[in-house]
Amino acid sequence: MTAEASEKSAEEGMSSSGSAGTSGTRFTWRKETELRFEVEAGERVQLELLSGLAEVFGSELNRNKRYTFGPGSKIAVFTWQGCSVSLSGKTEVAYISKDTPMLLYLNTHAALEQMRRQAEKDHERGPRVCNGVGPMMSGKVKTVCRVLLNYAVRLGRRPTLVELDVGQSNVSVPGTMSALCTERPADVEEGFSVQAPLVFHFGSTTPGTNIQTYNKLTSSLAEVFSQRCEVNRKASVGGCIINTCGWVKGSGYQALVHCASAFQVDVVIVLDQERLYNELKRDLPHFVRVVLLPKSGGVVERSKDCRRESRDEKIREYFYGFRGTSFYPHAFDVRFSDVRIYKIGAPSIPDSCLPLGMSQDDTQLKLVPVSPGRDLTHHVLSVSSVDDDAEVGAGQSRGILESPVCGFIVVTAVDTQAQVMTVLSPAPRPLPRHTLLIMDIRFIDLK
Template sequence: MLLYLNTHAALEQMRKQAERDNERGPRVMVVGPTDVGKSTVCRLLLSYAVRVGRRPTLVELDVGQSGVSVPGTVSALCIERPADVEEGFSVQAPLVYHFGSTTPGTNIKLYNKLTSCLAEVFSQRCEVNRKASVGGCIINTCGWVKGSGYQALVHCASAFQVDVVLVLDHERLYNELKRDLPHFVRVVLLPKSGGVVERSKECRRDTRDEKIREYFYGFRGVSYYPFSYEVRFSDVRIYKIGAPSIPDSCLPLGMSQDDTQLKLVPVTPGRDLTYHVLSVSSAEDGEEGARKGIVESPVCGFIVVTNVDTQAQVMKVLSPAPRPLPRHTLLIMDIRFMDMK
């Protein structure tokens, strides 16, 4: 804990220097394998910063165990008060993008694309908000640190123009980042907290389900009351981002596998849609508007399909808000949620 406090003190000195020189504050990326306490370190550093009057931004790139939104998303959140012990940070106006899976490896090109989108929006906010610029950001990453996962970390560091990389309990990763990142990036190796425990796959799955349940039903002591209603197939357009992988020899002339990873694939509603989580895209309604820039558009919220009636051409959904849906472009996730409440 003392090491993390010293880290906060060093970051605060960088913020003070940024204030004096009219420059931007530190942009910090926290990396390491699974179960080393990355989310906890991010929460500590953000809470310390808020307590001394800063307004840092949390960038959540862990699509499997998101601390801001439901799993299968990447997001950013301006932090204005310390994290609550049970509820975490107050999530009132996050910026959330649809990824659709719990591991970046399912579509690494989309993951890198969304990372760049978040970095661009954050930089634009820093240009018009001095407090956000000085406060900087803390970037929480996933635990995939080899192969394409490592390349995604390097891409993130480049997109956000990070100043500091905190490597938790992984000396090889520390040496690789020291070698591959620009010389002005400070790469620091820190030990993991003594209280960190290894979580099983079942524990991770339960945590994801609980995060989705909290989105619809609220936290302990703060209850939400979601709505259940029917939506006609004709009123919505459902897409999946990324076409299935096929051999290069079967692709159209001039097209590569990378081109298919950002392709919008229309989904026909059927019984296999039951229990899937759907993101409600903020993209403009209309066939052309829905397809143009839909990948780069943030989401308005999420619904869960609880039943599909193919004869009546309707599906029943669980929604945090009453009908109608704010937008009619929906993005399907690989994630399912069975409402047992």
């Protein structure tokens, strides 16, 4: 690894080096370049800043502090002035590159900050950015989002992260859509603090499974965000950064346009897709700025297995904390008669069989009762915040759909004879609410 890194640096004509030491491999490189490394499966890598200044996706590194990155991590350590770090552990690859888009990201941040200053001066709202629109499985999509949020927070802004990626969420468990007010830079290892997010249940890792519900929840998040901006000046000036799912064809493209309309976005950032850039320029209002940015040369596609492992790890973190060391979840029995379980979206049927005046869109928003059985085992359930006494009829279905969730549980076992199910919960019994929404997502607790 050391030889490859040194050879790469020499080829690029940089005053950079990698040298092996007793505590790991030492890398030294000059300003406006970055060290990229990927952690092998089953391994952990430690990073320590020895001298100079450096950051990871906009979060500054503290000198002489060791940061640990787990299996599958893909990290870029950027420096504006030059630095030296120590890297310990087994990496798939580690090299220094001057081919970095960080200067472009900084320029984008500077433009957004100028919009915030103008908003303060004119008593208007700050920029609303649909960020990270790009190819599916592009690791740089979330990177741009994180960099722009971190830079804004470091200037004292309070931007809101709106998470619409139901497959790989930054905020909550997979299968959800959420919003989070960011008040401090993301932790280098753990990401953004998620103490009080607003979370809506979607139930799947792909928007295409129920595009009507996806669009409906997008509108609900936009409405709640706008209401918050009316009563919180800092949130209004800070604006929002919207992380999309990366599905940009067919219904996915229409969902993207719907998102831009619902949030009344000012800026749309497109990563490395000139065709999409031109389509959005054509279809969005003239006052929306569509910006085309390149992706980093270090971006690699994430396999389906890698994405699945990432989802499992996110659920595991919810119950056990970061790296499974912080929380101690509870397991207890819940009687079938004490809860009501629903699935969002009825099966599609021919239009000729639908009741008069009803469309296929209505069936996608419908709540379908689920009878507890053995097939419920290992499913993730959202605990809805809706009042337990609320009747669930035609008029109340959307009320439950648009109510945020107050937590999640996993069904670990079902006893049909005793009419009880055993659940894994972050809090002790009883459940705070008794209306549960089932996800397509399964999680097997191996602890």
